[in-house]
Amino acid sequence: MSLMLMLGISLTVAAGVLLALSRDLFRLIVGLAVLGSATNLIVFMAARPGSLIPPLVEAGTQQLSTAAANPLPQALVLTAIVIGFALLCFALVLGAWLAGNSAGDADQLRDAEPAATDAVKPPVLEP
Amino acid sequence: MLVLSPLLVPLITALLTALLARHAAMQTRVSVLGAATQLIFAAMLLIDVLQGGRQSVALGNWPLPYAIEFAADALSAAMVLIAALLGFATVLFGRHWNETGMGMPGLQPLLHGLLAATAAVFLAADLFNLYVWFELMLISVLGLLVLGGKRRHGDAAFKYFAVSMLGTLLMLGAVGMIYGATGHLNFSALRAASIQPGLAGALPAYIGLLLLAVLLKAGAFPLFAWLPASYHTLPAPLLALVGGLLTKVAAYVLLRLLADVFVATPGVLIEALGWLALATMLSGVLGAAYHWDLRRILAFHIVSQIGYLLFGIALATPAGAAGTVFFLLHNILVKAALFLIAGLMWASAGHYDLRRIGGLYLARPLLAVLFLVSAFSLVGVPPTTGFWGKFLLLREAFDQGRYVWGGVALAVGLLTLYSMSKIWVEGFWKPHPMQQPDHGPAQLRPAATALPATAYTAVMLLSLVILIMGIFPDPFIRYVDAATARFWTGALR
Amino acid sequence: MPRSALLTQAARPLYWLMLAAAVWILLRGHNAPGGGFIGGLVAVAGSSLLAITLGPAVARRLQPLAPLPLAMSGVGLALLAGLAGVATGMPFLTHVWTDMGLSTVMLFDVGVFLAVWGALTGYVFALLDNGRQTP
Numbered sequence: 001m002s003l004m005l006m007l008g009i010s011l012t013v014a015a016g017v018l019l020a021l022s023r024d025l026f027r028l029i030v031g032l033a034v035l036g037s038a039t040n041l042i043v044f045m046a047a048r049p050g051s052l053i054p055p056l057v058e059a060g061t062q063q064l065s066t067a068a069a070n071p072l073p074q075a076l077v078l079t080a081i082v083i084g085f086a087l088l089c090f091a092l093v094l095g096a097w098l099a100g101n102s103a104g105d106a107d108q109l110r111d112a113e114p115a116a117t118d119a120v121k122p123p124v125l126e127p
Numbered sequence: 128m129l130v131l132s133p134l135l136v137p138l139i140t141a142l143l144t145a146l147l148a149r150h151a152a153m154q155t156r157v158s159v160l161g162a163a164t165q166l167i168f169a170a171m172l173l174i175d176v177l178q179g180g181r182q183s184v185a186l187g188n189w190p191l192p193y194a195i196e197f198a199a200d201a202l203s204a205a206m207v208l209i210a211a212l213l214g215f216a217t218v219l220f221g222r223h224w225n226e227t228g229m230g231m232p233g234l235q236p237l238l239h240g241l242l243a244a245t246a247a248v249f250l251a252a253d254l255f256n257l258y259v260w261f262e263l264m265l266i267s268v269l270g271l272l273v274l275g276g277k278r279r280h281g282d283a284a285f286k287y288f289a290v291s292m293l294g295t296l297l298m299l300g301a302v303g304m305i306y307g308a309t310g311h312l313n314f315s316a317l318r319a320a321s322i323q324p325g326l327a328g329a330l331p332a333y334i335g336l337l338l339l340a341v342l343l344k345a346g347a348f349p350l351f352a353w354l355p356a357s358y359h360t361l362p363a364p365l366l367a368l369v370g371g372l373l374t375k376v377a378a379y380v381l382l383r384l385l386a387d388v389f390v391a392t393p394g395v396l397i398e399a400l401g402w403l404a405l406a407t408m409l410s411g412v413l414g415a416a417y418h419w420d421l422r423r424i425l426a427f428h429i430v431s432q433i434g435y436l437l438f439g440i441a442l443a444t445p446a447g448a449a450g451t452v453f454f455l456l457h458n459i460l461v462k463a464a465l466f467l468i469a470g471l472m473w474a475s476a477g478h479y480d481l482r483r484i485g486g487l488y489l490a491r492p493l494l495a496v497l498f499l500v501s502a503f504s505l506v507g508v509p510p511t512t513g514f515w516g517k518f519l520l521l522r523e524a525f526d527q528g529r530y531v532w533g534g535v536a537l538a539v540g541l542l543t544l545y546s547m548s549k550i551w552v553e554g555f556w557k558p559h560p561m562q563q564p565d566h567g568p569a570q571l572r573p574a575a576t577a578l579p580a581t582a583y584t585a586v587m588l589l590s591l592v593i594l595i596m597g598i599f600p601d602p603f604i605r606y607v608d609a610a611t612a613r614f615w616t617g618a619l620r
Numbered sequence: 621m622p623r624s625a626l627l628t629q630a631a632r633p634l635y636w637l638m639l640a641a642a643v644w645i646l647l648r649g650h651n652a653p654g655g656g657f658i659g660g661l662v663a664v665a666g667s668s669l670l671a672i673t674l675g676p677a678v679a680r681r682l683q684p685l686a687p688l689p690l691a692m693s694g695v696g697l698a699l700l701a702g703l704a705g706v707a708t709g710m711p712f713l714t715h716v717w718t719d720m721g722l723s724t725v726m727l728f729d730v731g732v733f734l735a736v737w738g739a740l741t742g743y744v745f746a747l748l749d750n751g752r753q754t755p
Contacts (some may be wrong), residue, residue, distance in 0.1 A: 025285065026606075032292045039296045043303025054653055072193075076255055076306070080299050082657070083262045087295070089743040090269055091288050096747055099283045109286065111279035112360050114420070131712050138699065145692040187705070188714040236692075 005045055012038035023106040025095045029088065036084040040077050045072030129175055130184045130199050130250060132168040133207045136407040137161060137214070144235035146434035151230070155222055158235040162211070162218040165242065169211035169556060170205075176204040183252065192313035198252035201352035202452060206249040206379055209456050212592065213371050213463050220467055221364035222586035228275035228362040235275075241368065248376050254312045254388075257380065258302050261344070264322060265291045266489075268373065273366050283357035285503045290353040291344065298340035302332045314388050322391045331393050337384065338396065344378035348406035348438060355414065359422035359428075359479075363470020366422060370429055371463030375455055378436040381513075382455075385450050386601040386614035404599030405535045408434030412542040421479045421554070424546055425462070428505065431539060432458050436481035438536060439520045442527060448611035450519030453604060455597065456505065457512035464501040464589040468494065471586065472554055473579055479549065493583070495555050500590045502547040504597060507540050511597040514550035515604065631673040635682065638666030646657070646733050656729035660736025667741045676745040687742030694734030701728035 003089060016038055019031025047070065055071035057064055065069075140161025147154040155334050166292060176182055176199050185194035219237065221229060228234075235373065244267060245273045247260035251482075269291075272284035306312055308319035308329050343350040385392055411431030417422045436458070439451030467480065475491050476484035500511075507513035517540060522532040596603055642663035649655030671679035683690060701724040703716030717723040 001587050016554060028289060032289065032296075035296055036292075039300045039303075043306075046303045046307030047306065052558055056652065073303075073306075076303065077254070078260060078657070083259065083266075083295070086266055086739070087262070087269075087288070087292055089740065091265070091285075091292070093743055093746045094273060094285055095290065098278075098285060101281065104276040109282045111277070111281075112356060114285075114418070114423070128706055128712065135712075138695075142692050142696050146689055148688065184711050186711060189711050206724070233688075335669070365703040 002045075005041070009041050011036055011044065012041065025098060025104055025106065028106070029030070029091045030093050032089050033084070036080075040080050040084070043080060044073055044077050049073065089122070109127070128184065129168070129172050129450055130182045133165055133172060133211060133246040134197070134250060135248065136165045136168055137239040140165070141236045141239035141243060144239060145233075148232035148236075151232070154232070154235050157605050158218050158221065158239065159215075161239060163213040164241070165246075166208075166211040166215045169208040169246075172199055172516045173204040173208050174202055184477065187400075192311055192316035194313075196252040196313055197250045197256075198314075199246070199250055200620050201250045201606065202379075202383070205452070205456060205606065207246050209459050210242065210249065210372055210615070213368060213459060213589075214238075216463065216467070216585040216589050217364045217368040217586075220470075221362075221584045222581045223579035224362065224364055224582060225433050226470070226471070227277065228271075228280065228360075228365065229277075231274045233270065234274055234365075236266045237270040238309065238365070238368065239258055241271070241372075241409055243573045245372055249379065252314045253455050253505060254302050254305065254314070254317065256312075256328050260300055260382070261298070261376075261380055264294055264373065264376065265344075268369055269405070271361065271369065271392070275360060275362070277360075277554050280360050283360040286353055290350075294340050294343040297336060297343070300331055301337035301545060305330070305337065308333060310362055312382075316388060317388050321389050321456070328389075329389075330389075331396065334384075334389050334392055335396055336600035338381070341377050341381050341384070342437075344374070344401070345381065345433050345437070346374045346407075347403055347429075347433060348410050351407070351411070353434075354430060355423055355426040358426045359420065363467060363473065365372050366470070367466035369461040370466050371459050372432050374429055375436070375459050376452075377464075378433060378440070380450055381437070381499075382440050382448060382614075386611070390615065391439065397441050397443050401529070401532060404434045405442055405532060406434075407431070407437060408535060408539045412539050412546070415546045416542060416549075419481045419553075421481060421550065422466070424481075425469060428465075428543065428546065429462060431543065432462065432505075434539070435517070435520065435536065438524070438532060441532075442520070442523050442529070443615055444523060444527070445608075445611050445614050445616065446526075447520065448467075448614040449607045450516065450523055452513075452607040452611055453519055454516035456603070456607075457516045457593075460589055460593050460596075461501050461504045461513065464497070464586060464593060465505065467582070467589070468501060471578055471582060472498075474556070475561065475581075481553035483560060484554055485557040486555075488555040493577075497549070497586050500593060502551065504593050506544045506547055510600075512600070513597075515597065515600040519604070541552070565584035585620040624721070626732045627673050631670055635670045636667045638669070639663055641750050642737075643668065644733075646729060649729060653749050656732030657736055658729075660733040662690070663733070663737045663738070664740040664744065668744045671741075671744055676748045680745065681742070683741065687700055687738045687740070687745060689738070691738030691742065694731045694736070696731070697734065698731030701725070701731060 012034060016031050019027050021037060022028055022031065048068065051067055051069040052103030053068045055064055055068045102108065138215065141157065143157050144154050147157060181198060181200040183196055183198035185196050187194060241264060241445060244260045244264035248257060248264065251257040251260055269284055272287055273280055305456050308326055311320050313318050320498050346354040358366060361369060366542060408431050411434060415427035415431065418424050435454055436451055439447050439454060458528055471494055472484065473479050474485060476487055478484050504511040504513040507517040521533050635690045644661045645662055646655045646656055646659030649659065667679045668685065670682060680686065685693065691713055702713040706712055706718050717725045
């Protein structure tokens, strides 16, 4: 079971890295999203999921049953998903905006960089 | 409850300013008021901590170590206060500031969201909570980066996003594995758990991963390329806030994690950190020496100053930690003041590029004086804050026999002097390039009007604090000594 | 793009149905799997359905508030829920129950619901406007 999950996670990481290395902005975003899912799985696995009983306090009792799953990893992963989701949504809107402004490829992201001809010495300015 | 106030007040301010998005004047007023309130609460928290020691609150009244804990010790309280001071100064500065990216309805909510998240990172006493607020900080900055709406802003924001997302994932993975190995997330519980001998094999690897993530966010060598690629697209007040705070928050996290939580971190990681610090210092200052754009010069100096902070952390003693904290407080203020002054230079002379401006010494003498205060502080001329910060760090380095580290740090100080003199000579002394010879007084940008008084007030406020900290460093040094006395020793609070 | 007549006709009823389901999931989360976040996501799915078939303008009109104020009021409700505990002298976010089965937990969950609904529909509408207005 653990071995299968480990293989699955490794494959997901590999797919994510491959996509994230692309120069196409949307592939990059999807790659980071896939990497994010892999990371969430890693967190979930690292916290050793055991029981499959939902961690809810039964009616009439005051304590969680000892057979129930550990709620903490679930809370951690849910929070991580929300954060990853927010970043991903932002990136998608930004990517769409950039693509709409003819900068859908990483090579075209040059607007915030100094001009390639920038000399070390200051040029003589025209009056 | 006071512990949470520096976090709740800006959150409420962010809410109010978002709801007032259509009423620009009212929104700005609420924003200034909110920032002032946060400053007052932060000062009250500091006084409280000075009198009563560490204050902590466990959310939801859950038992520790399982509750989400927020705690303020002397270090956190000082960081929160300085961040609130910077927040107030930037909000004040931005009040009548007109530059691409200012005046958007989303600016004030995002700015206060950033302040809330920063305060929360300083106060978090729980690894996962730290991660969450760190990400909220990055989300706010991403929002601020795109406000300008030009292609360069999208470009900068995307690069920032891609790199910080990678850092986020590394951090999350590391936090998850540390939880898996120790079963804890709370700092106190982690400190106790991390010295168990059974963990000596796996834990250092996870801590290394966590360090990598934090170093990426701090802008350490060789992972700093995102910083000068994105920061300079922000308008001056936001640049001061983001450039002054963000990477320093990461440095604080690093200090907290290494010196206070994972005290059993193997020496090889710390040694590596020291050499990385030297590379960071050098690459930052050399990058700055190449550039002519004021904002890029200062952005590269952020990297260089982060090097000093990492260097102080790598000294791995309470004295080194004290120097680091002093330097941290000094650097947040000085860096922000310099960015704000760069903004005023832009507004007076019409350009951020040093080759296209000049004559500011004659035209704006007060600005020249304010620049000198901050520039001397950044270089470390006695008796300024930078001098005391570097003095504390170097004394400890030479005491430890780290002559190479200390020597490089001194050389970097000289190169910093070079950059600052470049700004001084090019921006202030040389005549404006558009000025005709023998053509009356120094010429400024054609439509240069009087600078907003609020902007000057904000810079003077920061400069005043820098001067006080430089001329009367004793109480501040005593404070940081006390704040870090138990660091690196594994002693409990 | 040719519109599907069936989808255009079905979009509004489906939207209300999905909203009802979202609210049911939100309330169910009180003592069974479910909750504000998941409910909010279902509501976002409903709004997105409307926005894709009939345009973002229609979807905006059928929301109680514009996306940003909606999200902010959600965060505000969650904050209020946290502060209610402080009013009783307990730490922030300590939850308070009343005898009628109402509680600040519920208030917090409604806040999460609204925050998710507002924030994500904001993104969806921005994307459908072809990213012309950044959020």
